[in-house]
Amino acid sequence: MTAQEVIRFPLAQVAAAKPLPLRSGLNPAWADPMNSWVNDAVKPLRGDRGELSEADWATLSAKLAPYGAWLGSKAGVSVEKLGIARVRAILASNPKAALDALVARDKAEEGNVNAVASVDRLLHYQRDLHKLCVNFVSFKDLYDGGEPAIFQAGTLFLDQRSCTLCLHVEDVGKHASMAAMAGTYLAYCDCVRKGSGEKLSIVAAFTDGDSDNLMVGRNGIFYDRKGRDYDATITKLIENPISLREAFWSPYKKFVRLIESLISKRAAAADAASSNKMAEAAETAANADKAASTPAPPKIDVGTVAAMGVAFGAIGTFLTALVGYLMGVLAWGIYGIIGAIVGVILLISGPSMILAFIKLRKRNLGPILDANGWAVNSSAKVNVPFGTTLTGVAKLPPGSQYETTDPFAEKRRPWGFYLFLLVVLFGLFKWWRGDLNTYLPEKLGNQQIFGTFAPGPAPAATVAPEAPPAPAK
Known part of the structure; x- marks a missing residue:
């Protein structure tokens, strides 16, 4: 324990209504100051004693109060430290005249000092005014892609x-x-x-790529203008469109996320229902000897069968209509098929891309700088081509390629092929039944293709026209 720690302890042991010891039982760090205080104040006023009660302390304080008041009202306390000899020497030297002379000399140099200040200001203008203008008036340093603008703090590496x-x-x-x-x-x-614990906050603009993996809590690395690295963590996001490519795929990604969410909810509900059924079964088995025998319910409910029939009928109707539409599109030829595909894509992705295009055209750097305290009156647009220069997306080095073979990949079932095969078989079945005759040319009808194997009436036999009667001789 150090002396500085001991000196913060009480003067003596603290107890209720206990007098303050003056000789023994004192904090060692306060022994000498207490001895001086006793000899200079307590002994002359209260006599020589070994302890001081609360009443003695009050009496002692009352007797010393006038001295404290006089000491507080005494003038010249700061000068008193100089000593009387030094004070008299200063008064005898007439310092006011010397100070007035110094002030006069300074006043005489006022013109030179002002000239130096003007030259200094001119030099700063010559050095910095152009840089200030090309950064906050024309934004040349930002747009020419050379030296970074003076308001750019560094580079953030995050999410590739x-x-x-x-x-x-x-x-x-x-x-x-x-x-x-x-x-x-x-x-x-x-x-x-790391190491120094230095902290700072930045805002980074993402102007290329997508926002799928950008979220609060994501970590990255920030390098400042001096090349020093910092551990960066996202704390807040302001979401806006990043690119047209992201806007194109956005509806499909939302649809996939919606399907995943619905599947997760259904799976959770099914798991809960299964757990409840298992609990009910366990309870029933445990109370089997107590339960009365009841007739078993019918295994098949007529209403359930009817509902299933309606459901399968609706599914069949939908698939029939879908196959009919597909066959109708196929009848348009290759250009019709391409046009239909492009139309569907535009119908899905078009609104999202139009909205993103409008917002991307309005991207402006001015509010970002203005929010940082810069009085920026101009509009610094950040269009799509320029935005791609502000955010670099990771690419493979030249000559490298992806290794697509995963030696630890799990074997997957070809569910896509199974689904395609099922659709083809269903289409053939509908074709065989004749449900697609209204959408197909007459030569591709089920009777003409499958002949006697197709259900329905056989095609009518072609009757040759009768020869006209010979003219009378």
């Missing part, structure tokens, strides 16, 4: 991308409220440098 449009942020909440008007996908990150 490198984001060069990164800015320092002091207040994330305040910045996000205005930066949301930029129409850009923004990720706010807390950065911590």
